[in-house]
Amino acid sequence: xxxxxxxxxxxxSTKHPIKELIRWQITKCSALDRHKNGVHTSCRLLADVIPxxxxxxxxxxxxxxxxxxxxxxxxAKNYNSMIDKEIDEYEVGKRHLANIMGExxxxxxxDDIDRAIKYLLPSxxxxxxxxxxxxxxxxxxxxxxxxxxxxxxxxHHYQFYTGKPNYHGLLHDxxxxxxxLNATETELYKNGKMAEEEDKKLFLHGFQWxxxxxxxxxxxxxxxxxxxxRFVLVLHRLLKHKLSYKEEEFLLKYSKxxxxxxxxxxxxxxxxxxxxxxxxxxxGRRKTSNATVTVYNNGSGQISINGQxxxxxxxxxxREQLLFPLQLVNKIDKVDxxxxxxxxxxxxxxxxxxxxxxxxxxxxxxxDSIERLRLAGLLTKDPRTRERKKPGQPGARKKPTWKxx
Amino acid sequence: MDAxxxxxxxxxxxxxxxxxxxxxxxxxxxxxxxxxxLHSKSFTEKSLLRCMNSVVNxxxxxxxxxITAEQNEHTSLTFAFRCHDNNPANHTIDQEGLFYTVPxxxxxxxxxxAINTEFSAQVKVFAESCIMIRKPALEMIxxxxxxxxxxxxxxxxFYGHTGAGKTMSLxxxxxxxxxxxxxxxxxxxxxxxxxxxxxxxxSPFKEGRIDLPLDAAEWLLHFRTQNTDLLKELTCxxxxxxxxxxxxxxxxxxxxIVDFGLSRNKFASDCVGVLMKEVKKYACxxxxxxxxxxxxxxxxxxxxxxxxxxxxxxxxxxxxxxxxFRKLLNTDWSNGFVVCTVDINASHYSTRENHTPRYxxxxxGFEVMDPFIPVQVPIYTDKEIYSCLCxxxxxxxxxxxxxxxxxxxxxxxxxxxxxxxxxxxxxxxR
Numbered sequence: 001x002x003x004x005x006x007x008x009x010x011x012x013s014t015k016h017p018i019k020e021l022i023r024w025q026i027t028k029c030s031a032l033d034r035h036k037n038g039v040h041t042s043c044r045l046l047a048d049v050i051p052x053x054x055x056x057x058x059x060x061x062x063x064x065x066x067x068x069x070x071x072x073x074x075x076a077k078n079y080n081s082m083i084d085k086e087i088d089e090y091e092v093g094k095r096h097l098a099n100i101m102g103e104x105x106x107x108x109x110x111d112d113i114d115r116a117i118k119y120l121l122p123s124x125x126x127x128x129x130x131x132x133x134x135x136x137x138x139x140x141x142x143x144x145x146x147x148x149x150x151x152x153x154x155x156h157h158y159q160f161y162t163g164k165p166n167y168h169g170l171l172h173d174x175x176x177x178x179x180x181l182n183a184t185e186t187e188l189y190k191n192g193k194m195a196e197e198e199d200k201k202l203f204l205h206g207f208q209w210x211x212x213x214x215x216x217x218x219x220x221x222x223x224x225x226x227x228x229x230r231f232v233l234v235l236h237r238l239l240k241h242k243l244s245y246k247e248e249e250f251l252l253k254y255s256k257x258x259x260x261x262x263x264x265x266x267x268x269x270x271x272x273x274x275x276x277x278x279x280x281x282x283x284g285r286r287k288t289s290n291a292t293v294t295v296y297n298n299g300s301g302q303i304s305i306n307g308q309x310x311x312x313x314x315x316x317x318x319r320e321q322l323l324f325p326l327q328l329v330n331k332i333d334k335v336d337x338x339x340x341x342x343x344x345x346x347x348x349x350x351x352x353x354x355x356x357x358x359x360x361x362x363x364x365x366x367x368d369s370i371e372r373l374r375l376a377g378l379l380t381k382d383p384r385t386r387e388r389k390k391p392g393q394p395g396a397r398k399k400p401t402w403k404x405x
Numbered sequence: 406m407d408a409x410x411x412x413x414x415x416x417x418x419x420x421x422x423x424x425x426x427x428x429x430x431x432x433x434x435x436x437x438x439x440x441x442x443l444h445s446k447s448f449t450e451k452s453l454l455r456c457m458n459s460v461v462n463x464x465x466x467x468x469x470x471x472i473t474a475e476q477n478e479h480t481s482l483t484f485a486f487r488c489h490d491n492n493p494a495n496h497t498i499d500q501e502g503l504f505y506t507v508p509x510x511x512x513x514x515x516x517x518x519a520i521n522t523e524f525s526a527q528v529k530v531f532a533e534s535c536i537m538i539r540k541p542a543l544e545m546i547x548x549x550x551x552x553x554x555x556x557x558x559x560x561x562x563f564y565g566h567t568g569a570g571k572t573m574s575l576x577x578x579x580x581x582x583x584x585x586x587x588x589x590x591x592x593x594x595x596x597x598x599x600x601x602x603x604x605x606x607x608s609p610f611k612e613g614r615i616d617l618p619l620d621a622a623e624w625l626l627h628f629r630t631q632n633t634d635l636l637k638e639l640t641c642x643x644x645x646x647x648x649x650x651x652x653x654x655x656x657x658x659x660x661x662i663v664d665f666g667l668s669r670n671k672f673a674s675d676c677v678g679v680l681m682k683e684v685k686k687y688a689c690x691x692x693x694x695x696x697x698x699x700x701x702x703x704x705x706x707x708x709x710x711x712x713x714x715x716x717x718x719x720x721x722x723x724x725x726x727x728x729x730f731r732k733l734l735n736t737d738w739s740n741g742f743v744v745c746t747v748d749i750n751a752s753h754y755s756t757r758e759n760h761t762p763r764y765x766x767x768x769x770g771f772e773v774m775d776p777f778i779p780v781q782v783p784i785y786t787d788k789e790i791y792s793c794l795c796x797x798x799x800x801x802x803x804x805x806x807x808x809x810x811x812x813x814x815x816x817x818x819x820x821x822x823x824x825x826x827x828x829x830x831x832x833x834x835r
Contacts, residue, residue: 301819310822311566316831319820332815 069151076147086137093134110136143220166219167227174234177250181243188243202245207255209235214256270297270363282359286351286382289344293356297364299336305353306340318350325358325378329369335361351382486795488538493546493581496538502792504535507580515583516576518593518627519700523829524573531800537789539570541782542577548778549582549742554694557736560774562702563746564762565782568826571746572700574782578744582696588684589631590697592624592730596704596751598711599721605711608725609648610675615711615724621673624726625666628680635693636660641683647672659683674725681729688740695741697733701751703762705731706770708753734773745774784823793825794818797832808832 094113098105101116113134123131148165149155157165159172188194210218212228223231238244239251270278278297283290303322305312313319326332337357341349358378362370373379387396394400488503490496496505507516512534517525528534545561552559563571583589597603598620608614629636636659645662646652651669653662659680666676688695699705705727711719721727734743747765749757758764762779763771785793794814797803807813821828 310819311824316820316827319822323816323819326819327812327816330812332819 069153073147073151076144079144083137083141086141090134090137097134143217145220164219164221164223164227166221167223167231170219171231171234174238177247178238178241181238181241181246184243184246185241197243200245201242202239202248202251204239204251204255206258207252208258210254210256215254268363278364280360280363282356284352284354284356284359284381286355287344287348287385289341289348289352291339291341291349291352291356293337293339293353293360295357295360295364296336296338297334299334301333301335303337304339313346313350315346318346321350321354322357324376325354325361325373328372328376328378329361329365331361331364335364354378355381484792484795486792486799487535492584493577494584496543496546498540498543500538501540501543502537502786502789504537504792504796507534507536509534511580511583515579515589515591515631517630519572519576519579519591519698521572523826527829531802535796536573536577536580537570537793538577539574539782539789541565541570541780542574544780545574545578545744546581549578549696549744552742554740554742557739558697558741558743559778560734560736560743560745560776561778561780562762562774563744563780563782564760564765566760566784566824567749568824569782569784570825571748571782573825574780575698575700575744575746579696579698582694582698582742583631585694586635587694587696588635588687590628590681590684590695590733591631592699593627594701594704594751595699595727595730596701596707596748598724598726599704599707599709599753601710601712603711605713605719606671607713608674609671611725613723614728615713615719616671616674617724617726618670618673621677621726622667622670625663625673625676625680629660629663629667633660636663639683639687639693641679642686643683645679647675674729677726678729681733685733685738689738691740693740697741697743697745699730699734699743699745701748702734702745702774703747703765703767703770704751705734706767706773707751707756731773785825785828786823790818790821790823790828793828794832802832 094108095105097113097116098108100120101112103112117132117134121132125131148157148160155161155165157169159165159168162168185194188197209232212223212225215228215231216223235251235254238247244251268280270280273279279294280297281292281294283292285291303310310319310322313322323332326335339353339356341353343349344352355378358373362373362379365373370379389396392400486502486504488496488500488505490500491505491508493505512528516534520528524534541563545563548559548561563574565571579589579591598617603617604619606616606618608616639659640656641653641659641662642655644653644655647665647669651665651672653665662676662680662683666673684693684695687693706721709719709721709724711724713719734745747760747762749760749765752765756765756767762774762777766774791814794803794817798809803809803813803817805813808817817828817831821831
């Protein structure tokens with residue numbers, strides 16, 4: 001290395017230093033090539049090389065970098081133009097679709113598009129993502145970041161060289177805010193105005209921090225679980241600060257409200273039949289059984305299953321299952337139930353009726369009871385079905401007799 | 406301690422608690438019980454009492470087995486459920502839903518073999534046999550009371566779903582007739598004779614006839630227990646030769662024939678036949694009123710699973726016991742009444758779709774029985790079911806305190822679907 005330094009200083013005086021560096025690199029590269037062939041050479045000056053190719057190679061490297069820049073810019077431009085083209089196509093397609101459906105093209109939104117596609121191109125595929133869809137290009141094509149560095153190769157973001165500038169920038173911002181709040185606190189203590197701030201502590205009730213996936217989407221960067229945990233820790237530290245109310249807006253940006261599941265469902269209103277009685281219908285499934293249950297309000301506890309009364313179920317376990325939702329909402333002898341069920345065995349039929357019954361009862365009880373039904377698991381369809389038999393085995397899990405040898 | 410003994414002990418404890426009302430009220434109120442000196446002769450009872458005193462003063466016991474005042478308020482079990490008149494002749498529709506106690510001598514004599522295992526176990530535990538007074542039985546007793554015995558015998562059939570109370574209604578009627586000094590010909594379950602595991606013998610008197618020696622002997626014993634006095638009175642009107650050495654002269658009391666059949670199983674089935682012939686004759690002569698009670702009469706007309714030694718199927722017509730009792734169902738005699746039940750469990754597995762008499766009797770049976778008085782035995786009404794639950798609660802059979810609250814009762818009633826048998830089963834496991 002010392003020898004090479006000497007040669008460098010010899011050369012440096014004459015030419016542009018950066019160009020020299022470039023030239024130096026090239027020689028290094030070629031030296032390494034030579035090294036591969038087994039001939040050991042130290043770093044050689046370009047002077048050893050044929051003079052005609054000297055200028056060509058330096059130009060190539062600079063060209064290569066600016067070429068890289070150019071290509072990058074081109075790619076970004078192509079991408080943007082592609083996206084714009086897709087958006088235009090999407091808009092035009094939307095209007096065409098509205099015309100096909102006979103609706104107003106101007107007020108045709110994404111929900112209408114989904115409905116239209118479902119109607120025109122019905123699909124029975126189980127995987128929803130495999131079905132035909134028409135979505136806005138921003139949702140279809142993965143989001144890309146804007147040009148990360150300018151023509152001169154200088155990156156825009158000050159954290160670019162971390163590899164995840166958005167993430168680290170965000171952490172930095174949070175910590176800057178925390179420092180700022182600390183400084184504010186010190187000031188307030190100095191002026192004796194800390195007492196005023198006592199009542200203003202920020203509590204985010206019913207809120208959760210945004211989850212991993214949302215953060216990844218927001219930052220358009222791959223966030224590892226450890227990084228996500230770090231992020232949550234740092235945010236939490238900011239929240240716990242006494243003066244965090246000053247940053248409420250910022251904190252709310254990274255939190256989401258926790259809603260009880262029952263708030264997602266709307267309560268179905270009961271229907272009224274020809275006799276003026278209130279009733280509600282619901283269907284339920286379990287294994288291979290399908291049940292339809294009609295629950296009449298203001299009844300006396302009469303139950304009819306496929307024309308028979310509760311004696312349809314001979315086992316007491318099955319009757320207990322039907323008792324469960326009624327007992328939970330205290331409606332054992334207050335409603336009449338008419339159920340029809342087909343398919344499956346006794347247990348499956350019972351489960352189907354129970355689910356349908358619970359859903360039907362939701363129309364006649366208050367939200368608290370609905371929540372209790374939901375927590376008891378009565379409103380959830382039991383997804384378990386019979387496991388398929390595998391080839392080479394007698395059953396789903398049973399294996400042939402195991403022999404040691 | 407095996408299960409039977411445990412039940413007996415529990416029954417004893419329950420009995421003691423019931424009899425000593427002071428103990429009961431203090432238990433229920435949750436107060437501590439001072440040592441009670443009770444005059445009890447039996448050693449078992451005394452030791453039980455001593456045991457109980459220590460147990461009952463135990464906090465855990467009291468917490469589990471006493472209802473607090475609060476819970477008492479919530480319970481609907483405040484009905485009067487007992488009828489104090491134990492003579493079925495005095496029962497009227499006003500006492501519908503109430504329980505009357507069958508005195509234990511009557512129970513042992515008449516009903517012991519008549520009832521199913523569920524009720525007999527209950528009798529052992531509660532140390533008393535209580536039957537609910539229900540409309541079908543009252544109706545039947547009314548028919549019997551008002552029937553013109555000069556005419557050929559009337560036939561009546563109890564029918565209903567499994568567990569509705571047909572056998573119990575029959576028992577009620579049996580008790581009534583026994584009190585009125587009728588001669589009782591009671592066949593508990595003829596379908597038992599159709600099973601493959603019966604021991605059969607070829608009849609010595611008729612070719613092709615199949616005898617059931619052990620079953621005939623069992624029935625003779627049952628007949629004897631029910632009608633000992635009457636059998637001692639009545640004498641046989643014909644003489645019978647059983648074999649070269651054994652014969653019965655006319656004029657010997659019928660009970661001798663019974664005893665003969667019991668001692669010589671070979672001739673037991675024929676003894677049954679002979680006795681029935683005599684009984685019919687006596688009925689026609691107005692000597693004695695006869696009640697024929699058959700529980701599960703469709704068992705006499707259903708498929709038979711018996712096989713001879715040559716592995717040939719036996720036709721039910723060829724079984725001597727079946728022939729004998731089929732003859733009793735005919736209308737060629739008077740001064741009697743025939744009460745039967747048709748039970749779905751008495752039929753063969755292939756013919757169990759319907760519980761109605763016409764279906765269960767089949768063509769042949771229906772032709773014999775028609776015309777008959779059908780009496781349906783329904784499942785419990787609300788009044789009856791609450792009365793029954795009161796009784797169970799009184800007997801401490803519903804032990805969980807929640808079982809006596811309104812909510813608990815609703816649960817029990819829902820699960821049992823108002824069926825008496827299912828109600829007994831549900832209460833026994835809670």
